[in-house]
Amino acid sequence: xxxxxxxxxxxxxxxxxxxxxxxxxxxxxxxxxxxxxxxxxxxxxxxxxxxxxxxxxxxxxxxxxxxxxxxxxxxxxxxxxxxxxxxxxxxxxxxxxxxxxxxxxxxxxxxxxxxxxxxxxxxxxxxxxxxxxxxxxxxxxxxxxxxxxxxxxxxxxxxxxxxxxxxxxxxxxxxxxxxxxxxxxxxxxxxxxxxxxxxxxxxxxxxxxxxxxxxxxxxxxxxxxxxxxxxxxxxxxxxxxxxxxxxxxxxxxxxxxxxxxxxxxxxxxxxxxxxxxxxx
Numbered sequence: 001x002x003x004x005x006x007x008x009x010x011x012x013x014x015x016x017x018x019x020x021x022x023x024x025x026x027x028x029x030x031x032x033x034x035x036x037x038x039x040x041x042x043x044x045x046x047x048x049x050x051x052x053x054x055x056x057x058x059x060x061x062x063x064x065x066x067x068x069x070x071x072x073x074x075x076x077x078x079x080x081x082x083x084x085x086x087x088x089x090x091x092x093x094x095x096x097x098x099x100x101x102x103x104x105x106x107x108x109x110x111x112x113x114x115x116x117x118x119x120x121x122x123x124x125x126x127x128x129x130x131x132x133x134x135x136x137x138x139x140x141x142x143x144x145x146x147x148x149x150x151x152x153x154x155x156x157x158x159x160x161x162x163x164x165x166x167x168x169x170x171x172x173x174x175x176x177x178x179x180x181x182x183x184x185x186x187x188x189x190x191x192x193x194x195x196x197x198x199x200x201x202x203x204x205x206x207x208x209x210x211x212x213x214x215x216x217x218x219x220x221x222x223x224x225x226x227x228x229x230x231x232x233x234x235x236x237x238x239x240x241x242x243x244x245x246x247x248x249x250x251x252x253x254x255x256x257x258x259x260x261x262x263x264x265x266x267x268x269x270x271x272x273x274x275x276x277x278x279x280x
Contacts, residue, residue, distance in 0.1 A: 011060045011123075014106045015053070022056070023049050025101055029094035033087045044081035046074075052095050059099065059130040071134045075141025079149070088138070096131045100124060164195050170202035171273055173266065177210030185218055189225040196232045203273060204229060207266040209240025216252045223254045230259040237261045239269045 015022055026049070027034045037048050051074070058067040078088055107120050165173045174192065196204065214222065229236045238260055241249075256262075263269040 007119075007123075008061050011103065011106055012057050014109075015056055015060065015102055018102070018105075019053065022053065022098060022102060026052055026094055026098045029097050030091050033091045033094070036084075036087055040083060040087070044077055044083055046077055046081075046083070048091060052091070052098075055092075055095060055134060056099055059127055059134075062126070062130075064130075064133070067130060067134055068137050071137035072141040075138040075143075076145050078138075079142045079145035085142070089135075092131060092135055092138075096127065099127050099131075103127065164192070164199070164201075164204075166199060166201075167270060168274060170200070171205070171270075172199065172201045172203070173205045173207060173270070175207045175210065175266070180211060180214055180218055180222070182218060182221065185221045185225065189221070189228060192225065193228050193232060196229065196234045201234050203235045203237065205237045205239060205263075205266065205269055205273070207240045208238060208245060209242070209266065211245060212242060213244055214248060216248070219249055219252045219254050223256060223259075226256055226259045235261070237263055237269055237273075239263045239266045 033048070040046050040048060051070075054070065055067070057063075058070060074088075077083075078085070103120070103123055163175060165175070167173055172195075176188075180188075192204070195201065226236050226238075236259060238256075239262075241262065
Protein backbone atom coordinates (compact mmCIF):
# COMPACT_ATOMS: atom_id res chain seq x y z
CA UNK A 1 0.00 0.00 0.00
CA UNK A 2 1.40 3.42 -0.97
CA UNK A 3 1.96 6.14 1.61
CA UNK A 4 -0.63 8.30 -0.17
CA UNK A 5 -3.33 5.59 0.01
CA UNK A 6 -2.48 4.85 3.62
CA UNK A 7 -2.70 8.53 4.52
CA UNK A 8 -6.12 8.84 2.82
CA UNK A 9 -7.44 5.84 4.71
CA UNK A 10 -6.10 7.19 7.99
CA UNK A 11 -7.88 10.52 7.47
CA UNK A 12 -11.11 8.68 6.57
CA UNK A 13 -10.86 6.58 9.74
CA UNK A 14 -10.10 9.72 11.76
CA UNK A 15 -13.34 11.34 10.51
CA UNK A 16 -15.36 8.18 11.26
CA UNK A 17 -13.87 7.91 14.74
CA UNK A 18 -14.87 11.52 15.46
CA UNK A 19 -18.27 11.37 13.75
CA UNK A 20 -20.19 13.18 16.48
CA UNK A 21 -17.58 15.94 16.74
CA UNK A 22 -17.58 16.22 12.92
CA UNK A 23 -21.35 16.70 12.91
CA UNK A 24 -21.29 19.26 15.71
CA UNK A 25 -18.58 21.28 13.97
CA UNK A 26 -20.54 21.09 10.72
CA UNK A 27 -23.71 22.35 12.39
CA UNK A 28 -21.81 25.24 13.95
CA UNK A 29 -20.53 26.23 10.49
CA UNK A 30 -23.96 26.02 8.77
CA UNK A 31 -25.92 28.55 10.81
CA UNK A 32 -28.91 28.90 8.47
CA UNK A 33 -29.17 25.24 7.47
CA UNK A 34 -29.05 23.59 10.89
CA UNK A 35 -32.59 24.70 11.69
CA UNK A 36 -33.85 23.25 8.40
CA UNK A 37 -32.33 19.77 8.65
CA UNK A 38 -35.55 18.06 9.78
CA UNK A 39 -37.63 19.98 7.22
CA UNK A 40 -35.33 18.86 4.39
CA UNK A 41 -35.41 15.26 5.68
CA UNK A 42 -39.23 15.27 5.76
CA UNK A 43 -39.68 17.04 2.43
CA UNK A 44 -37.04 15.30 0.31
CA UNK A 45 -35.99 12.30 2.43
CA UNK A 46 -32.46 13.77 2.43
CA UNK A 47 -30.32 13.15 5.53
CA UNK A 48 -27.90 16.06 5.42
CA UNK A 49 -25.63 14.85 8.23
CA UNK A 50 -25.31 11.34 6.82
CA UNK A 51 -24.74 12.65 3.30
CA UNK A 52 -22.10 15.10 4.56
CA UNK A 53 -20.05 12.23 5.94
CA UNK A 54 -20.48 10.27 2.70
CA UNK A 55 -19.22 13.25 0.70
CA UNK A 56 -16.30 13.85 3.07
CA UNK A 57 -15.19 10.21 2.79
CA UNK A 58 -15.46 10.23 -1.02
CA UNK A 59 -13.24 13.31 -1.03
CA UNK A 60 -10.48 12.07 1.28
CA UNK A 61 -10.48 8.60 -0.31
CA UNK A 62 -10.34 10.18 -3.80
CA UNK A 63 -13.35 8.24 -5.06
CA UNK A 64 -13.99 10.54 -8.00
CA UNK A 65 -16.59 8.44 -9.84
CA UNK A 66 -18.61 7.86 -6.67
CA UNK A 67 -18.40 11.58 -5.85
CA UNK A 68 -19.68 12.60 -9.29
CA UNK A 69 -22.51 10.03 -9.21
CA UNK A 70 -23.43 11.18 -5.70
CA UNK A 71 -23.49 14.82 -6.86
CA UNK A 72 -25.84 13.96 -9.73
CA UNK A 73 -28.23 12.08 -7.45
CA UNK A 74 -28.20 14.98 -4.99
CA UNK A 75 -28.84 17.50 -7.78
CA UNK A 76 -31.89 15.59 -9.00
CA UNK A 77 -33.25 15.19 -5.46
CA UNK A 78 -32.93 18.91 -4.66
CA UNK A 79 -34.49 19.86 -8.00
CA UNK A 80 -37.35 17.34 -7.69
CA UNK A 81 -38.41 18.65 -4.28
CA UNK A 82 -37.59 22.30 -5.10
CA UNK A 83 -35.27 22.62 -2.10
CA UNK A 84 -33.53 25.95 -1.55
CA UNK A 85 -30.21 26.12 -3.38
CA UNK A 86 -28.84 28.70 -0.94
CA UNK A 87 -29.09 26.07 1.81
CA UNK A 88 -27.21 23.53 -0.29
CA UNK A 89 -24.44 26.00 -1.09
CA UNK A 90 -24.06 26.98 2.57
CA UNK A 91 -24.05 23.32 3.61
CA UNK A 92 -21.35 22.29 1.14
CA UNK A 93 -19.14 25.22 2.11
CA UNK A 94 -19.66 24.22 5.75
CA UNK A 95 -18.50 20.70 4.84
CA UNK A 96 -15.41 22.23 3.20
CA UNK A 97 -14.51 24.27 6.31
CA UNK A 98 -15.20 21.31 8.62
CA UNK A 99 -12.89 19.11 6.57
CA UNK A 100 -10.13 21.72 6.79
CA UNK A 101 -10.64 21.78 10.56
CA UNK A 102 -10.33 18.00 10.85
CA UNK A 103 -7.39 17.87 8.48
CA UNK A 104 -5.60 20.34 10.75
CA UNK A 105 -6.44 18.20 13.80
CA UNK A 106 -5.22 15.07 12.01
CA UNK A 107 -1.92 16.74 11.09
CA UNK A 108 -1.37 17.88 14.68
CA UNK A 109 -1.98 14.35 15.88
CA UNK A 110 0.48 12.88 13.38
CA UNK A 111 3.15 15.47 14.12
CA UNK A 112 5.39 17.43 11.76
CA UNK A 113 7.85 14.57 11.35
CA UNK A 114 5.20 12.35 9.74
CA UNK A 115 3.18 15.02 7.94
CA UNK A 116 5.03 17.79 6.12
CA UNK A 117 3.62 21.26 5.42
CA UNK A 118 3.80 20.51 1.71
CA UNK A 119 1.68 17.41 2.21
CA UNK A 120 -0.86 19.39 4.24
CA UNK A 121 -1.35 21.98 1.48
CA UNK A 122 -1.54 19.21 -1.11
CA UNK A 123 -4.43 17.65 0.80
CA UNK A 124 -6.12 21.01 1.30
CA UNK A 125 -5.97 21.67 -2.46
CA UNK A 126 -7.37 18.21 -3.12
CA UNK A 127 -10.27 18.89 -0.76
CA UNK A 128 -11.04 22.20 -2.48
CA UNK A 129 -10.86 20.65 -5.95
CA UNK A 130 -13.10 17.73 -4.98
CA UNK A 131 -15.68 19.99 -3.30
CA UNK A 132 -15.75 22.22 -6.39
CA UNK A 133 -16.20 19.17 -8.59
CA UNK A 134 -19.11 18.05 -6.43
CA UNK A 135 -20.74 21.48 -6.68
CA UNK A 136 -20.26 21.66 -10.47
CA UNK A 137 -21.86 18.25 -11.06
CA UNK A 138 -24.59 18.98 -8.52
CA UNK A 139 -25.62 22.22 -10.24
CA UNK A 140 -25.42 20.68 -13.73
CA UNK A 141 -27.63 17.81 -12.62
CA UNK A 142 -30.02 20.21 -10.87
CA UNK A 143 -30.22 22.46 -13.94
CA UNK A 144 -30.70 19.56 -16.37
CA UNK A 145 -33.57 18.17 -14.29
CA UNK A 146 -35.27 21.58 -14.12
CA UNK A 147 -34.80 22.09 -17.88
CA UNK A 148 -36.35 18.70 -18.63
CA UNK A 149 -39.22 19.52 -16.28
CA UNK A 150 -39.84 22.84 -18.04
CA UNK A 151 -39.86 21.15 -21.45
CA UNK A 152 -42.29 18.53 -20.15
CA UNK A 153 -44.56 21.19 -18.65
CA UNK A 154 -44.41 23.21 -21.85
CA UNK A 155 -45.47 20.17 -23.87
CA UNK A 156 -48.36 19.56 -21.45
CA UNK A 157 -49.48 23.17 -21.77
CA UNK A 158 -49.25 22.97 -25.56
CA UNK A 159 -51.31 19.78 -25.58
CA UNK A 160 -53.92 21.42 -23.35
CA UNK A 161 -54.00 24.42 -25.69
CA UNK A 162 -54.94 22.08 -28.57
CA UNK A 163 -57.69 19.96 -26.98
CA UNK A 164 -58.83 17.78 -29.90
CA UNK A 165 -61.81 15.75 -28.65
CA UNK A 166 -62.96 12.72 -30.69
CA UNK A 167 -66.75 12.37 -30.72
CA UNK A 168 -66.87 9.50 -33.19
CA UNK A 169 -64.46 7.43 -35.30
CA UNK A 170 -64.16 10.16 -37.91
CA UNK A 171 -65.39 13.36 -36.23
CA UNK A 172 -63.46 15.42 -33.69
CA UNK A 173 -63.99 18.79 -32.02
CA UNK A 174 -61.38 21.46 -31.33
CA UNK A 175 -62.79 24.04 -28.86
CA UNK A 176 -60.58 27.12 -28.71
CA UNK A 177 -60.68 29.45 -25.73
CA UNK A 178 -58.73 32.54 -24.80
CA UNK A 179 -56.03 34.48 -26.60
CA UNK A 180 -54.46 33.14 -29.79
CA UNK A 181 -51.03 34.58 -30.52
CA UNK A 182 -48.46 33.63 -33.15
CA UNK A 183 -46.87 30.95 -30.96
CA UNK A 184 -50.22 29.32 -30.20
CA UNK A 185 -51.43 29.35 -33.79
CA UNK A 186 -48.14 27.76 -34.84
CA UNK A 187 -48.63 25.09 -32.17
CA UNK A 188 -52.22 24.63 -33.34
CA UNK A 189 -51.14 24.05 -36.92
CA UNK A 190 -48.45 21.56 -35.92
CA UNK A 191 -50.62 19.58 -33.50
CA UNK A 192 -53.80 19.65 -35.60
CA UNK A 193 -52.15 18.36 -38.77
CA UNK A 194 -50.33 15.67 -36.80
CA UNK A 195 -53.51 14.53 -35.01
CA UNK A 196 -55.54 14.45 -38.22
CA UNK A 197 -53.05 11.96 -39.59
CA UNK A 198 -52.67 9.84 -36.45
CA UNK A 199 -56.36 9.84 -35.45
CA UNK A 200 -57.62 9.64 -39.08
CA UNK A 201 -60.00 12.53 -38.56
CA UNK A 202 -62.30 13.14 -41.53
CA UNK A 203 -64.24 16.06 -40.05
CA UNK A 204 -62.77 18.59 -37.60
CA UNK A 205 -65.22 21.01 -36.00
CA UNK A 206 -63.34 24.07 -34.72
CA UNK A 207 -65.42 26.01 -32.20
CA UNK A 208 -64.43 29.67 -31.86
CA UNK A 209 -67.13 30.76 -29.41
CA UNK A 210 -64.42 31.26 -26.76
CA UNK A 211 -62.38 33.58 -29.02
CA UNK A 212 -63.34 37.26 -28.98
CA UNK A 213 -60.70 38.64 -31.32
CA UNK A 214 -57.61 37.87 -33.40
CA UNK A 215 -54.89 40.09 -34.80
CA UNK A 216 -54.81 40.36 -38.61
CA UNK A 217 -51.57 38.38 -38.95
CA UNK A 218 -53.02 35.64 -36.71
CA UNK A 219 -56.12 35.43 -38.91
CA UNK A 220 -53.88 34.98 -41.96
CA UNK A 221 -51.95 32.21 -40.19
CA UNK A 222 -55.22 30.62 -39.09
CA UNK A 223 -56.44 30.59 -42.70
CA UNK A 224 -53.25 28.78 -43.74
CA UNK A 225 -53.92 26.17 -41.05
CA UNK A 226 -57.44 25.65 -42.43
CA UNK A 227 -55.93 25.20 -45.88
CA UNK A 228 -53.55 22.60 -44.46
CA UNK A 229 -56.45 20.73 -42.87
CA UNK A 230 -58.14 20.62 -46.26
CA UNK A 231 -54.94 19.33 -47.89
CA UNK A 232 -54.88 16.49 -45.34
CA UNK A 233 -58.23 15.32 -46.75
CA UNK A 234 -60.13 16.50 -43.68
CA UNK A 235 -63.24 18.70 -43.76
CA UNK A 236 -62.97 21.76 -41.50
CA UNK A 237 -66.08 23.33 -39.96
CA UNK A 238 -65.96 26.61 -38.03
CA UNK A 239 -68.63 27.25 -35.42
CA UNK A 240 -69.38 29.92 -32.84
CA UNK A 241 -67.90 32.90 -34.66
CA UNK A 242 -68.72 36.13 -32.83
CA UNK A 243 -69.68 39.28 -34.74
CA UNK A 244 -66.45 41.02 -33.68
CA UNK A 245 -64.32 38.19 -35.01
CA UNK A 246 -66.29 38.04 -38.28
CA UNK A 247 -65.65 41.77 -38.83
CA UNK A 248 -61.93 41.27 -38.20
CA UNK A 249 -61.82 38.41 -40.74
CA UNK A 250 -63.59 40.58 -43.33
CA UNK A 251 -61.29 43.56 -42.64
CA UNK A 252 -58.26 41.29 -42.98
CA UNK A 253 -59.45 40.36 -46.47
CA UNK A 254 -59.26 36.66 -45.66
CA UNK A 255 -61.41 34.35 -47.76
CA UNK A 256 -61.55 30.77 -46.57
CA UNK A 257 -63.15 29.78 -49.86
CA UNK A 258 -64.01 26.10 -50.18
CA UNK A 259 -61.59 25.13 -47.44
CA UNK A 260 -64.11 25.40 -44.61
CA UNK A 261 -67.82 25.33 -43.77
CA UNK A 262 -69.30 28.00 -41.50
CA UNK A 263 -71.98 26.93 -39.03
CA UNK A 264 -73.80 28.55 -36.13
CA UNK A 265 -73.47 26.60 -32.89
CA UNK A 266 -71.29 23.69 -31.94
CA UNK A 267 -74.23 21.75 -30.53
CA UNK A 268 -76.30 21.87 -33.70
CA UNK A 269 -73.29 21.15 -35.91
CA UNK A 270 -72.40 18.10 -33.84
CA UNK A 271 -75.97 16.83 -33.97
CA UNK A 272 -76.23 17.25 -37.74
CA UNK A 273 -72.87 15.63 -38.49
CA UNK A 274 -73.44 12.69 -36.16
CA UNK A 275 -76.81 12.08 -37.79
CA UNK A 276 -75.22 12.20 -41.24
CA UNK A 277 -72.49 9.81 -40.15
CA UNK A 278 -75.02 7.32 -38.77
CA UNK A 279 -76.88 7.34 -42.09
CA UNK A 280 -73.78 6.44 -44.08
